[in-house]
Amino acid sequence: MSTSVTVTIDDRQIKARAGEKLLWVALENGIYIPHLCAIKEESRPNASCRLCFVEIEGVDRPVTSCTRPIEEGMVVKTRSLRVDRLVKTAFELILSDHNLKCRECPANRNCVLQAIAKERRIKLRYDRFKPIVREFALDDSPAEFAFDRSRCVLCGKCIRADREEAKIGAIGFARRGINRVVTTFKDLPLAESICTECMLCVDVCPVGALYYKKSQRQKKGNPLDYPGNKSSG
Amino acid sequence: MQLLKDEKEQILACVAEVLKSNSKNREDLIPILQKIQAIIGYLPELAMAKIAEGLHVPAADVYGLATFYNQFRLNPPGKHQVKVCLGTACYMVGGTIVLESFERRMEIREGETSPDRLYSLERVACVGCCTMAPVAVVDEVVEGKVTPTRVDGIMLALNEANNQNAEKQKPEQDGGKA
Numbered sequence: 001m002s003t004s005v006t007v008t009i010d011d012r013q014i015k016a017r018a019g020e021k022l023l024w025v026a027l028e029n030g031i032y033i034p035h036l037c038a039i040k041e042e043s044r045p046n047a048s049c050r051l052c053f054v055e056i057e058g059v060d061r062p063v064t065s066c067t068r069p070i071e072e073g074m075v076v077k078t079r080s081l082r083v084d085r086l087v088k089t090a091f092e093l094i095l096s097d098h099n100l101k102c103r104e105c106p107a108n109r110n111c112v113l114q115a116i117a118k119e120r121r122i123k124l125r126y127d128r129f130k131p132i133v134r135e136f137a138l139d140d141s142p143a144e145f146a147f148d149r150s151r152c153v154l155c156g157k158c159i160r161a162d163r164e165e166a167k168i169g170a171i172g173f174a175r176r177g178i179n180r181v182v183t184t185f186k187d188l189p190l191a192e193s194i195c196t197e198c199m200l201c202v203d204v205c206p207v208g209a210l211y212y213k214k215s216q217r218q219k220k221g222n223p224l225d226y227p228g229n230k231s232s233g
Numbered sequence: 234m235q236l237l238k239d240e241k242e243q244i245l246a247c248v249a250e251v252l253k254s255n256s257k258n259r260e261d262l263i264p265i266l267q268k269i270q271a272i273i274g275y276l277p278e279l280a281m282a283k284i285a286e287g288l289h290v291p292a293a294d295v296y297g298l299a300t301f302y303n304q305f306r307l308n309p310p311g312k313h314q315v316k317v318c319l320g321t322a323c324y325m326v327g328g329t330i331v332l333e334s335f336e337r338r339m340e341i342r343e344g345e346t347s348p349d350r351l352y353s354l355e356r357v358a359c360v361g362c363c364t365m366a367p368v369a370v371v372d373e374v375v376e377g378k379v380t381p382t383r384v385d386g387i388m389l390a391l392n393e394a395n396n397q398n399a400e401k402q403k404p405e406q407d408g409g410k411a
Contacts, residue, residue, distance in 0.1 A: 172293035174293075176302075183293070184293055186278055
């Protein structure tokens with residue numbers, strides 16, 4: 001039904017189904033590419049985190065691997081000076097409005113940001129960009145989980161879980177620019193919204209924004225989210 | 234924002250009317266919101282909820298859209314509308330201080346309307362007279378070189394006008410509001 005093509009990623013020959021996105025082909029073959037917002041099932045990815053850049057031979061500029069379908073004979077490098085610069089800048093921008101009190105965070109050591117920082121050797125601290133950490137009221141209205149927007153990276157995974165899996169439509173993006181947030185209609189606390197507290201969104205949150213109140217209960221993290229040297233969450 | 238008497242009925246009628254004369258696809262959401270705002274003057278929460286119902290889109294999406302675009306306002310325009318310029322020139326000479334002064338005086342935040350609907354406060358990006366920065370537009374009157382003291386003066390004048398108005402109207406209707 002579908003043809004198989006051969007691509008070269010970091011000098012490794014890999015066979016995969018034509019049309020699959022580069023990011024997932026690499027991840028499934030143990031080659032790590034940082035990513036936050038990518039969702040495998042999405043036919044048109046947001047490509048909003050700007051972390052999954054790779055270099056393709058014959059293409060002028062680095063491209064986001066989550067949007068790029070593989071083609072026969074494609075030669076890909078996951079690292080280059082240009083890629084590293086783009087990824088580092090994007091990562092630092094994400095950190096610049098992220099609450100970096102990791103020790104107080106329920107996702108500490110089980111956080112995709114930490115994993116990326118470790119893999120790419122980027123320091124988890126405010127550096128080049130002036131930090132804009134906004135004050136948010138913690139939404140701990142649901143019975144078993146809570147939502148701390150100061151840790152949210154706006155990847156949109158929770159919204160997809162809410163729409164496509166839970167089929168509720170309780171949360172969505174609102175506002176614009178630096179004020180963008182994931183929120184409910186009228187900014188109601190989750191428990192007062194139409195949220196059914198199914199907690200599918202908590203499981204897909206790559207950071208500590210949505211978390212279980214009881215720390216014993218761990219998120220079911222996607223092992224592909226983490227570099228190979230780290231035991232999966 | 235507390236709805237006024239009869240306002241609920243007006244909103245429901247308006248939404249029903251607009252929804253009837255429109256196709257109900259997701260891409261019609263923006264034109265529909267524009268029509269509602271043209272009639273009611275703002276987008277009440279009730280209207281957003283009804284539109285979401287009518288178009289079968291999550292209410293969170295309607296809210297997200299209405300908060301994304303500057304053209305949509307979520308609060309009714311006040312009797313006196315104040316717009317504070319935060320364009321580059323005004324920003325550099327302390328436009329935010331002017332905005333904060335208004336916020337303190339009106340006891341509302343930027344983008345809001347006072348509960349008695351007398352005042353609404355907005356920020357705008359350049360009114361076109363940067364030499365007068367920082368600028369505020371008070372009911373279509375451009376105020377230049379605004380200082381916090383001037384804000385006090387403006388608010389005093391507006392309050393005065395309101396009080397006089399209220400007194401004039403008192404004999405005709407039983408104005409129970411403060």
